[in-house]
Amino acid sequence: MRDSEFDFIRSLVYERSRINLGPDKRQLVSARLGKRLRATNMPDLTAYCEFLQQPGADQELGHLIDAISTNHTFFFREIAHFDFLRDKAIPEMMERARAERWNSFRVWSAASSSGEEAYSIAITLTQRLPNFPWEIEATDISRRILAKAAAAIYPEETVRRLPPEVVRTHFQRGFGPQEGNYRVKAALRDRVHFHHLNLLEGEPPFPGLFQVIFCRNVMIYFDRPTQEELVSRLTRRLVPGGYLMVGHSESLTHLRHSLRAVRPAIYQKSFGS
Numbered sequence: 031m032r033d034s035e036f037d038f039i040r041s042l043v044y045e046r047s048r049i050n051l052g053p054d055k056r057q058l059v060s061a062r063l064g065k066r067l068r069a070t071n072m073p074d075l076t077a078y079c080e081f082l083q084q085p086g087a088d089q090e091l092g093h094l095i096d097a098i099s100t101n102h103t104f105f106f107r108e109i110a111h112f113d114f115l116r117d118k119a120i121p122e123m124m125e126r127a128r129a130e131r132w133n134s135f136r137v138w139s140a141a142s143s144s145g146e147e148a149y150s151i152a153i154t155l156t157q158r159l160p161n162f163p164w165e166i167e168a169t170d171i172s173r174r175i176l177a178k179a180a181a182a183i184y185p186e187e188t189v190r191r192l193p194p195e196v197v198r199t200h201f202q203r204g205f206g207p208q209e210g211n212y213r214v215k216a217a218l219r220d221r222v223h224f225h226h227l228n229l230l231e232g233e234p235p236f237p238g239l240f241q242v243i244f245c246r247n248v249m250i251y252f253d254r255p256t257q258e259e260l261v262s263r264l265t266r267r268l269v270p271g272g273y274l275m276v277g278h279s280e281s282l283t284h285l286r287h288s289l290r291a292v293r294p295a296i297y298q299k300s301f302g303s
């Protein structure tokens with residue numbers, strides 16, 4: 031891959047997603063672009079870069095971001111966040127709910143990938159809030175991964191790690207062509223709403239504030255000014271006293287922000303804002 035091609039792809043990806051590809055990502059970019067070259071029938075990277083500059087390349091730009099970004103995730107990843115949600119955030123917010131006349135408990139999974147995070151939140155909320163309305167909004171920049179999230183079909187090995195009772199209650203075992211897969215049952219699926227969103231562009235396609243926002247394992251791909259901008263955007267969408275969960279490798283320590291650190295990778299919005 032030539033310097034000029036790497037620089038071109040790098041700035042295009044930054045402009046579109048704010049994902050910051052450092053020089054150490056050159057190998058990875060080159061490997062991942064191989065797939066796009068084959069899919070678009072381009073003979074080489076020079077031709078592919080030219081193709082991306084033509085009018086109408088918008089769809090391919092989406093595929094490019096998809097190929098570059100990492101969607102790795104799993105159910106109940108970083109379990110401490112789900113323990114905190116269950117044992118601290120929900121009881122605390124429920125005490126406030128009546129006095130502050132909230133009519134639902136709202137959680138946003140802000141870089142949801144294929145949906146495991148959002149469904150793990152949904153499982154926690156059905157268990158802990160059987161008699162109070164709740165809503166989950168989930169967003170991602172990748173349309174491909176959002177389609178997977180909405181379909182909610184997962185291979186057995188990812189579901190096998192969950193307690194058998196959770197699997198029995200919330201998943202259907204596939205048969206025939208779906209043998210070896212499990213699907214989240216409609217009762218849970220219907221309560222999670224997936225939307226396309228670039229977290230750094232425009233406003234989310236839903237109004238209102240959230241008691242808890244999960245924005246995990248996406249900030250590591252952004253540079254510092256972008257991380258600060260993102261934290262500030264998310265903070266605006268929290269109720270006073272609401273919680274922001276970030277990935278355990280994404281401490282906000284070196285960023286400018288107005289949140290209070292309450293636990294590793296858990297931050298709270300102040301009550302005065």
Ligand SMILES: C[S@@+](CC[C@H](N)C(=O)[O-])C[C@H]1O[C@@H](n2cnc3c(N)ncnc32)[C@H](O)[C@@H]1O
Pocket residue numbers: 047048049099100101102103104107140141142143144147169170171172175227228229230245246247248277
């Ligand atoms: C590694 S996954 C994290 C999934 C989940 N939050 C977790 O912690 O397991 C990162 C996700 O961030 C998404 N992403 C990357 N840049 C984004 C942006 N600018 N706006 C919204 N989502 C983005 C990617 O498409 C990917 O699905």
